Amino acid sequence: MVRKRRILVIFFILAVLIPIFVYAQLQQTEETIKRLGTDNWKVALQQKIVDQQNRLNSSGIPEEWKSWLKVQIDQEQYYLDNDINPTTPGAPTFIRKLIEQSIGWLLLPLLVMVITIDIISGERSDGTIKILLTRPIKRWKVLLSKYISICLLISFLLVLYGVLAYVVSGFVFSFKGWTVPVLTGFVIKNNQLLTDSVQLIPQWQYIIMAFGLAWFVCIIIGTLSFMVSVLVRTTPAAMGIMLAALITGSVLSGLATSWSGAKYFFSVNLGLTDYLAGQLPSIEGLNMHFSLMNLSIWGISALLISFIVFIKQDMN
DSSP states (O other), rough: OSHHHHHHHHHHHHHHHHHHHHHHHHHHHHHHHHHHHHOHHHHHHHHHHHHHHHHHHTTTTTTHHHHHHHHHHHHHHHHHHHHHHHOOHHHHHHHHHHHHHHHTTTTHHHHHHHHHTTTTTTHHTHHHHHHHTSSSSSSSHHHHHHHHHHHHHHHHHHHHHHHHHHHHHHHHHHOOTTTTTEEEEEEETEEEEEEEOOEEEEHHHHHHHHHHHHHHHHHHHHHHHHHEEEEEEEEHHHHHHHHHHHHHHHHHHHTTTTTTGGSSGGGGGHHHHHHHHTTTOOSTTTTHHHHHHHHHHHHHHHHHHHHHHHHHOOOO
């Protein structure tokens, strides 16, 4: 799978995108310092709070955005009150912010979908799956080997993503910052930020948790792509189905915030790192436990469907 041209293209995309992200972050930092006339993080955070309060007081802001801004202001004020810099310069901070955003931007889910969507449908189109099934090996073993390969490839992709981001950003922002304190454990209830269970942990521990959640999300996306690849005979059709499903989740999170039934759709629950960072859920009723359970049910169901259909499926 690693030798496939599509995989090499994905690696090339990462090699291009990550330096662009680093450059954009550097430009934003320099612009903030130029505008404020200082690199003091407290001054920058205070100005950010003032800007958000001004937006909050404007009449053209929807109510859901006002709730989000209130939570953001309370969280940033908490950092100020406890003298903790949420944006300590360094490659570890860049990695933390990047992995938090990569799921919300659908960058990692889309990359995972592209590299896994043709695991069965591609071989069916080429006719190689028929040759493989003529061997004296049970079908479930053939499918299991392919699923294990997907999981290994997804793990490799995430490791490469993190290492490449660390190396590139380290030359720009320095390689230090693994032990700086980071706050986690913010709880949002009734659109209010609760800080009773907030914990102070080193940044390296936060990054491990964030990558663990991102890995879980990517495995679920890979499993669903795996199922679609089994059910659909052509790769373009399978890719279209998964792309539509991922985009639908983003649309529902932005436009259907008052529809509680939207929280049961898998792509609405992909933002697990948002809970870690203490961000306001897009739909009422979402929380870490619900999203983990929801994604687990989708993943297990997709895996069972894949094996049942593949074992009984006619490959002609």
